[in-house]
Amino acid sequence: MAKILIVEDDQNNRDLIARLIQLMGHEPILANDGAQGVALARSMQPDLIIMDMGLPVLNGWQATHRIKSQPATSHIPVLALTAYALNEDRLRALSSGCDDFETKPIDITRFREKVSAMLARSNHRVDGDTI
Template sequence: MAEVLGKVLVVDDDEVIRQLIAVNLNLEGFEVETATDGQDCLDRVRDVKPDVITLDVMMPRLDGWSTAEKLRAEPDTSHIRVVLVTARAQDDDRRRGLGIGVDAYLTKPFDPAELIEVVRELAARS
């Protein structure tokens, strides 16, 4: 059996995008779990124990900004690598993400190969 490169929690309210990211990461050797929004992510993160979280920004219930802030504020989740994957491509959005302490910022539409490379690098640093 192939070596697992790490565990990733994919968080996006769009099922098509969630599945696209999950399938691509799975094919590369990552163990993948999914969540439908920020609240679902926070509810599951302690059980899933991911190395990396890919996080959409615009979601119902709890957006990606707030989710990332909550992850960074908790000692048992502050170490998890976070990649924002969002349609929000403005410099202010990017600065806001980096200010929260996310590890990477990719804009939609994204190149699956680039996403895989970013997740691979972050998982290796976990």
């Protein structure tokens, strides 16, 4: 069972994503703003972070940059999940440190595939290095 941090300010979206994660057999950890997401990434060391980009306090780009800039959390994969659907938004998310990008509304099949693939890739890492 993987621990997955969901950083999402909209309660309905957060609850939906948490239910999907539970149905996949994983443990959701919930944060409702970017600052809380950074703090929980550090303290909980999740296996994956699902990051909304339009967040209060710290937006998703800022939160991801902070997570990826800290040695203790830089290895944690981040999936951007956002309503910002333009190619430039995808490029901005990837340049801030996100490892993949998915748009809202959620395509459940594609979302599950991306989460599974990201977890499989991260299970092949030891101290940030790929085996």
